[in-house]
Amino acid sequence: MEDPYQAYDRVLSRIELWFDFSCPYAYLASRQAASLGVPIDWRPMLLGGVFRGIGAGDGPMSSLSMAKAAHNLRDMYRWAELFEAPFAMPAAHPMRTVRALRVLLALPHATWPDAIPAIYAAYWQRGEDVTSDAVIRAALEGAAVASDDVLHAFARADDDDLKAELHARTAEAIELGIFGAPAWIVRRADPARAPLLVWGQDRLAHLAAILDGWEPEEGPPPGGPRPFSTALRAHDGAMLDVYFDVSSPFAYLALTQVARLADQTGVVPRLVPILLGALFKELGTANVPLFTFPPPKLRYTGLEMTRWGHWWGEPVRMPRKFPQRTITAQRLCILAADRGWRVQLELAVALARAMWRDDRDLEDVATLGEILDACGLPRAWLEGCSDPAVKQALIDATAAARAVGVFGVPSFVVDDTLLVWGQDRLDLVARALGGWKPAHG
Numbered sequence: 001m002e003d004p005y006q007a008y009d010r011v012l013s014r015i016e017l018w019f020d021f022s023c024p025y026a027y028l029a030s031r032q033a034a035s036l037g038v039p040i041d042w043r044p045m046l047l048g049g050v051f052r053g054i055g056a057g058d059g060p061m062s063s064l065s066m067a068k069a070a071h072n073l074r075d076m077y078r079w080a081e082l083f084e085a086p087f088a089m090p091a092a093h094p095m096r097t098v099r100a101l102r103v104l105l106a107l108p109h110a111t112w113p114d115a116i117p118a119i120y121a122a123y124w125q126r127g128e129d130v131t132s133d134a135v136i137r138a139a140l141e142g143a144a145v146a147s148d149d150v151l152h153a154f155a156r157a158d159d160d161d162l163k164a165e166l167h168a169r170t171a172e173a174i175e176l177g178i179f180g181a182p183a184w185i186v187r188r189a190d191p192a193r194a195p196l197l198v199w200g201q202d203r204l205a206h207l208a209a210i211l212d213g214w215e216p217e218e219g220p221p222p223g224g225p226r227p228f229s230t231a232l233r234a235h236d237g238a239m240l241d242v243y244f245d246v247s248s249p250f251a252y253l254a255l256t257q258v259a260r261l262a263d264q265t266g267v268v269p270r271l272v273p274i275l276l277g278a279l280f281k282e283l284g285t286a287n288v289p290l291f292t293f294p295p296p297k298l299r300y301t302g303l304e305m306t307r308w309g310h311w312w313g314e315p316v317r318m319p320r321k322f323p324q325r326t327i328t329a330q331r332l333c334i335l336a337a338d339r340g341w342r343v344q345l346e347l348a349v350a351l352a353r354a355m356w357r358d359d360r361d362l363e364d365v366a367t368l369g370e371i372l373d374a375c376g377l378p379r380a381w382l383e384g385c386s387d388p389a390v391k392q393a394l395i396d397a398t399a400a401a402r403a404v405g406v407f408g409v410p411s412f413v414v415d416d417t418l419l420v421w422g423q424d425r426l427d428l429v430a431r432a433l434g435g436w437k438p439a440h441g
Contacts, residue, residue: 015040015207018173018183019116020047021097024076024087027124029182029201030116031085036207042112044101047181049170054179054294065283067407071421077440078428079201090127097123100130102162103140106153111145118143179296186210199300202424205229206307216307225313227260229427232434234265240433241413242269243401244348245276246333246362247326249305249316252352254410254423256314258345261426265433271344273333274398276409277325283407288323308423319359326351327394329362331385334393336377347375417441 017033017040019026033040051059064072073089080087100119107115122128122139129135133154140150156162176185177197184207186196196216198207206214209221234240242258244251262269277287286292290301302318309316329351336344350371354360360367369379384390401411405419412420414432418441428436 014038014187015211016043016185016187017041018043018045018176018178018185019181020045021100021119021123021130022094023047023181024089024093024124025079025201026182027120028076028079028083028085028087029184030120031083032201032204035204036211038211042116043173043185044104044166044169045173045178045181046098046101046166046170049167050173050178050180053170053174054296056179056294056297060180065285065407067283067402067405071405071407071419074419074438074441075421078438081438081440083201086121086125088125088127090123092127092129095123095129096131098166099133099157100136101166102157103136103153105162105165106156106159107140107145107149111149114143115140115145118145174296177296177299179294179300197300197303206311216310217303218310220310220313226311228257228264228430232265232430234267234433235435237415238265238267238433239415240267240269240429241272241404241416243272243274243406243411243413244409245274245326246329246348246352246355247276247324248409249318249356250308250423251409252349252356253305253308253312253314253316254426255345255349255352257312257423257426259342261430262341265430267433269341269345271333271337271341271348272397272401273330273348273394274401274406274409275327275330275394277323278395278398279402279406279408282402285407289408314353314357316356317359319355319361321361321363324355324362326355326362328365328368328382328385331390331394332368332372332381334390334397335381335384339377343375343377347371347377350375 015036015038017029019030019042047059051057061069061072076089077087104112104115104119118139119130119136122135123130137150137154141147173183176195180199182199182201184198184203186198186207188195196210198210205226206216210216212222214221242254244255246252258269261267280287290298293301305316305318332351333344333348336347351362354367354371355362362368365382368382372379372381404413408421410421410423412429414420414429418432418438420429420432
C-alpha cells in the first residue's frame with residue numbers, strides 16, 4: 001500500500017507541525033490539525049532551545065507588559081472555546097518538557113497520533129506535572145499506547161542518540177526560520193520551491209488557502225481577497241470602539257476593513273485615534289517593538305504584512321522612512337470626527353495608505369495637505385491641529401485607551417467590555433458584535 005505522504009506529495013505538498021508540549025497555542029493547533037484534511041507530519045522541538053538559539057532569551061512571554069500578558073491569557077481561553085478544546089492554565093506553567101519530548105521520540109512513530117494528544121491533555125487539560133515519569137507513563141497508557149512500547153521508550157529516553165535527535169530537530173527548526181510555536185511548514189511538491197512558514201493556531205484559513213494553491217507572498221488567494229468568515233448582524237445596541245494610530249501597518253490593514261465590518265454587522269463604530277508611542281512609554285514598552293524582535297520573527301512579521309495585504313486586497317510595503325511621528329495625522333483624525341465616522345475613516349485610511357502603500361512621509365506638512373485635498377477636507381485643519389483642545393483630545397483618547405486595557409493597535413472594544421487586539425482578529429470582533437460572549441472575557 002502506498003504511503004499516504006507519497007501520494008499527497010505528488011499532488012501538492014506536505015504540512016509539518018512543529019511543536020513543544022509547553023506551548024498552549026501549539027496544544028490548540030494540535031486539536032485543529034485534522035481539520036485541514038491532509039496528513040500532518042508532527043515535528044517535536046525544544047521551544048526554549050529555539051528561543052535561545054535565535055537570541056530571544058526566555059521567549060516573548062517573559063517580557064510582556066501586564067496588560068498584554070493579561071490579554072494573551074484571555075486570548076488562549078477564547079481560542080480554546082472556539083475550538084471546543086478543554087483548557088486550563090496549569091499553576092506550574094511553564095514546565096520543562098524535555099523528558100516528555102524524548103519519550104515521544106523513542107516511541108514508534110505509529111503511536112504518535114495517540115501519544116501527542118495524551119501528553120497535551122495531561123499538561124493543558126488536567127494541569128499535571130509532565131516532568132514526572134509517572135504522569136507521562138499514565139498519560140500514554142491511558143491513550144492505549146502499548147505497555148511494551150512505553151517501557152522501551154522510557155528505557156531509551158536518556159540515550160545520547162535521543163538527546164542528539166531532539167537537539168538536531170531544534171536546530172532544523174531554527175534553520176527553517178521558526179521562532180515560536182506552533183509553526184506550520186508547508187513543503188510544496190516542487191522541490192525547487194522553498195518551504196512556507198505559517199505561525200499560529202489562528203492561521204488555519206491561510207493554510208487552507210495555501211493548500212488550494214495560494215502563494216501568499218505573490219498575490220491574493222484563489223478567488224480574490226477574502227471576506228470575513230463570520231458575517232453576523234450586530235445585536236441590538238452593540239457598540240464598537242476602534243483604537244488606532246496610522247503609524248502601525250496592522251492598524252492600516254484593520255482600518256481598510258472597518259467599513260465592511262460595519263456594513264456587514266450593522267454596527268456604528270467609534271474611531272478613537274491615539275498616540276501609540278505615548279501609550280508604549282506609559283506601559284514601559286519599546287517605542288518600536290519591531291526593533292526588539294529577533295531576526296527570524298522580524299523577517300516573518302514582514303511576510304505577515306505582505307500576506308495580510310494580499311488577503312484583504314490592500315497592498316502594503318515598508319516605507320523607507322520608519323518610524324514616523326504621526327501626531328499631526330492623528331490630530332487630523334480627531335478633527336474629522338465632527339464630520340461623522342465614515343469621513344473620519346476615509347481620512348484615516350488615506351493617511352495610513354499614504355505611509356504603508358505609497359511610501360509617503362506623514363511628517364511632511366505638504367503631504368498632509370495633499371491628503372486633505374484628496375479627501376475633500378479643509379487644509380485649515382492643519383492649523384487647527386495646534387488648538388489646545390485638539391491636543392488635549394488626543395491625550396485624553398490615549399489615556400482612555402490605557403484605561404480599558406489597550407496595549408497596542410489596532411484594538412477593538414465591543415460593548416465597553418470585550419477587548420480584541422489585532423487586525424487578524426476581525427472575525428472575533430464580528431462574533432462578539434453578533435452576541436458571542438467568551439466565558440473568560
